[in-house]
Amino acid sequence: MGVWEYGKNYKMNEEHIIDILSEVKDPEIPVLSISELGILRKVEISGDKISVEITPTYSGCPAMDTIRDDIRSELAKHGLKQVEIKQVLSPAWTTEWMSETGKEKLRLYGIAAPSKHNCKNGEDHADSCPLCHSENIEMVSRFGSTACKALYRCRDCGEPFDYFKCH
Amino acid sequence: MDLLSTYIVHQADNALILGHRNSEWTGHGPILEQDIAISNIALDLIGQARNFYQLAASRMNEMDPGRNVGEDDLAYLRDSNEFRNLILVEQTNGDWAKTVLRQFYFSTYQFLLYRELVNSSHPDIAAISEKSIKESRYHLNWSSEWVIRLGDGTEESHHRMLQAAQELSAWIAELFLAVDFDYEAEATHAGILPEILKAEWYQRINKIFETATLPKLSSELKPLQMLSGKNGVHSEHLGTLLTEMQFLQREYPGSHW
Numbered sequence: 083m084g085v086w087e088y089g090k091n092y093k094m095n096e097e098h099i100i101d102i103l104s105e106v107k108d109p110e111i112p113v114l115s116i117s118e119l120g121i122l123r124k125v126e127i128s129g130d131k132i133s134v135e136i137t138p139t140y141s142g143c144p145a146m147d148t149i150r151d152d153i154r155s156e157l158a159k160h161g162l163k164q165v166e167i168k169q170v171l172s173p174a175w176t177t178e179w180m181s182e183t184g185k186e187k188l189r190l191y192g193i194a195a196p197s198k199h200n201c202k203n204g205e206d207h208a209d210s211c212p213l214c215h216s217e218n219i220e221m222v223s224r225f226g227s228t229a230c231k232a233l234y235r236c237r238d239c240g241e242p243f244d245y246f247k248c249h
Numbered sequence: 250m251d252l253l254s255t256y257i258v259h260q261a262d263n264a265l266i267l268g269h270r271n272s273e274w275t276g277h278g279p280i281l282e283q284d285i286a287i288s289n290i291a292l293d294l295i296g297q298a299r300n301f302y303q304l305a306a307s308r309m310n311e312m313d314p315g316r317n318v319g320e321d322d323l324a325y326l327r328d329s330n331e332f333r334n335l336i337l338v339e340q341t342n343g344d345w346a347k348t349v350l351r352q353f354y355f356s357t358y359q360f361l362l363y364r365e366l367v368n369s370s371h372p373d374i375a376a377i378s379e380k381s382i383k384e385s386r387y388h389l390n391w392s393s394e395w396v397i398r399l400g401d402g403t404e405e406s407h408h409r410m411l412q413a414a415q416e417l418s419a420w421i422a423e424l425f426l427a428v429d430f431d432y433e434a435e436a437t438h439a440g441i442l443p444e445i446l447k448a449e450w451y452q453r454i455n456k457i458f459e460t461a462t463l464p465k466l467s468s469e470l471k472p473l474q475m476l477s478g479k480n481g482v483h484s485e486h487l488g489t490l491l492t493e494m495q496f497l498q499r500e501y502p503g504s505h506w
Contacts, residue, residue, distance in 0.1 A: 141381055142268075142296025147506075171300065172376035174383065223282035224391050225289040233282060249383055 099125045099132060099157070106156050109148045110228050113191045116149060120179025123170055132157065133166045137175045139249065140229040177201060177249050188212075194234065194245040201248035208245035211236035221245075251312065252433035254305045255333060256440055257374065258323060259430060259479060261301030262334035265324060266487070267355055268294030269494050270342055279345050286391060290352065293384040298324070300377045321505075325498035329487045333430075336478040337420035339487040346399050346409035350417060353392035357453050358424050360385040361446040370438035393457050400461025410463055422472035424450070428479045 103122060104115045116122045116136065124135040134153055138146050150167050157165050177196045185195035194208035210217045216238035226233040231244040250258065271291035278284025302320035309318045338355055342348045363385055366378035399406040425447040427435075434440025451468045458465060476482050497504065 138296070138380075140293055140296060141300060141377075141384060142292035142294070144292070170376075171380045172372075174376075174380040223286060224387070225282070225286035227285075229289050229292055233285075247387075 094127070094162075096125045096127060099127070099134075099162075102156060102160055102162075103134070103153060106149065106152045109145050109152070111188070111191065111193065113187045114184050116153075118181050118184035118187070120175060120181075121149065131164045131166060132162055133168060135168050135170050137170050139175050143229060145228075175249070177246065180246075188246060192243055193231065194243060196246055196248045206232075206248040208232075208234050208243075211239060211241065212243055213241050214239040250305075250309060252430045253371075253437065253439055254308050254312075256430040256434040257301050257305040257308070259333040261298045261305065261323070262332050263338050263355070263359070264294040264301065265298035266332070266334045266490065267338035267351075268292070268298060269490060270338065270340075271348070271352070273342055274348065283345075287348070290388050290391070293381075293388070297377065297381045297384070300380070304373045304377065321498065325495045329483055329491055330481040332478070332483065332487060332491070333481060334478050334483075334487075335420070335423055336476055336484050337417065337423065339478070339484060339490060340417065340420065341486055343413065343416065344409055345395075346406065347413040347416060349392050349395035349399065350410065350413040352388060353396050353457070354417065354421065354424075354454070356385055356389040356392055357450055358446065360389050361449055361453075362441070362443070365441045365445070369440060374439055396457055396463075397461045400458070400463045407462065410461070414463065414466070418466075418470055419473055421466075422470045423476075423478060426472060426477075426479070428477070430479075 100117065100122070103125070104117060106116050106122075108114050108116060108119055108121070111119070119139070121136050121139065122134070123137050124133075126133045126135075136146070136149060136153070146169070153167055154165055157163070178198065178201070180195070188195045189212045192212050194210070194212045196206070197209055200207060200209070207221065208219060211219050211234075214236060216236055218237040219234050220237060221232060222235050222242065223233040225231075226244045230246060230249065232247050233242065234245050235242045268291045271287050271294065274284065275288045275291070276284065278287055299320055302323045306318045306320055306323060310316050335355075337351060340347075340351060360382065363378040363382035367375055367382065369375040369378065396410065400410045401407070425444045427442045427444065431440065431442055435442050447468070451466060455465050476484060478484075478487075
């Protein structure tokens with residue numbers, strides 16, 4: 083594990099960096115950090131350089147550029163400026179990498195989360211309304227407000243909501 | 250450009266040109282949800298195109314260290330005879346029937362292709378394909394549903410699907426015709442010859458057509474002799490598309506977001 087000399091007294095390792103990066107949120111789902119989403123893949127320190135690997139959820143995800151900028155500025159706040167950010171595509175991102183705490187945060191934010199069980203069985207659908215928890219729901223469109231979501235409606239409380247698709 | 254770079258650019262061109270065509274629907278979709286759907290598909294395709302262009306650009310720069318080609322140069326500064334996309338993807342949007350049928354044909358093809366390319370000997374081609382195949386499968390499901398809904402819908406929608414099938418039939422044969430860069434890709438195991446996808450492509454299309462009450466597609470369709478998008482000989486539609494797509498970069502060279 084690499085160690086980066088921080089000022090005179092501190093030494094930083096990869097875990098510190100990962101900790102700092104927990105402040106970087108997905109700009110389209112600002113309750114989730116990039117590590118809770120599984121976008122942050124790797125942090126490495128070699129010499130005085132930090133390299134960060136990220137992977138997109140979808141190929142055309144427009145949030146990636148913002149995420150890059152946010153990583154840079156978050157690290158810069160801690161005086162870390164020699165940063166290289168690399169995009170990796172393999173292994174391809176999957177909703178399985180999303181942490182359970184991450185999914186819970188999604189629900190509280192009003193987005194239905196994909197369930198492991200459903201995704202595994204090829205059943206890509208929401209289970210219940212994240213607002214009133216009713217299971218009486220319907221899909222309105224396979225595509226929602228962003229590439230990673232589909233649009234649903236709750237037949238009980240009448241609210242529309244997004245569902246984070248299996249991927 | 251060497252043949253393998255051209256093979257990579259061909260994949261990028263298909264995705265970019267269809268992505269651009271789909272993006273022309275943004276703000277004009279038949280209903281809001283489908284406007285969002287087609288725009289999201291456009292976004293996926295343009296994202297895939299970027300990955301392939303970046304790969305081709307870095308390969309070209311490695312082979313010729315004096316050069317400094319970027320993804321934008323490939324997308325915005327080539328002329329129509331340098332584009333290697335299939336003629337199918339540059340066809341105009343027409344009505345919703347033609348758009349969804351074009352998507353259905355292409356997504357079926359692209360899904361089958363990526364399923365092979367995930368095993369490419371070239372690690373970056375394999376990685377992009379692994380990333381993209383999930384998206385293509387989703388596009389395929391979406392467009393299949395639409396083909397069924399319109400084909401087995403009203404008299405009018407059925408008629409529109411028949412018309413779309415008629416208009417697009419001329420461009421199907423090209424999907425399975427190999428050109429020089431396909432042979433190179435196959436020889437190095439970086440890619441495949443498209444004809445190996447043909448039988449399953451027709452099988453999948455005709456299965457959906459059956460449910461959609463549309464007549465079976467003949468696998469004996471012949472290509473138009475004069476045109477070959479993969480060799481840079483395009484239909485008249487690509488030029489006008491590029492004029493609009495490349496306008497900003499041509500007018501203000503080197504501009505960035």
